[in-house]
Amino acid sequence: MLISNMSKTSKKSIILIGFMGAGKSTVGRALANLSGLPLVDLDALIVEQQGDTIPVIFADQGEPAFRRYETEALRSLSNTFPVILATGGGIVGHQENWQLMRRLGPVIYLRANWETLRSRLAGSTDRPLATAERGEADIKSLWLQRLPLYEQADLVVDTDGRKVDEVVHEVLSKAKF
Secondary structure (H helix, E strand, O other): OHHHHHHHHOOOOEEEEOOOOOOHHHHHHHHHHHHOOOEEEHHHHHHHHHOOOHHHHHHHHOHHHHHHHHHHHHHHOOOOOOOEEEOOOOHHHOHHHHHHHHHHOOEEEEEOOHHHHHHHHOOOOOOOOOOOOOOHHHHHHHHHHHHHHHOOOOEEEEOOOOOHHHHHHHHHHHOOO
């Protein structure tokens, strides 16, 4: 299989997008392990660059500041070697982010239905936009607002009821790596 040599031959990154709980981090880790490409979790990069956790950034500076940091972090990857990039769920809301992501490589939407997302987000404490205070109706509304944006991805891979390795193999197959 060509996958073992992917890190030496690939010129493109793989960018994973999707709503909170879609599996971007989990699938990203598995893709990185299989492909040999490093995983970059955009939220972790923001934390590293800003010196604060995502919940603290949201609480102290608000979502607009976080979105600026998100674009800056994405921009900082423009001259890096190929990576597996796991983005945050809201990255799709700014047109500049789409341009930056597509320069890096194929943008792959990890799609999950609302029931799947709801079960994966249950009890989450580290997602500022998916808190118990916000309420399920608000979170579902945010998901519905973002759906048309996610659908603009280069490729769509469904994650409902699937094992991580099945999703990973489909991503690699569809991304033609």
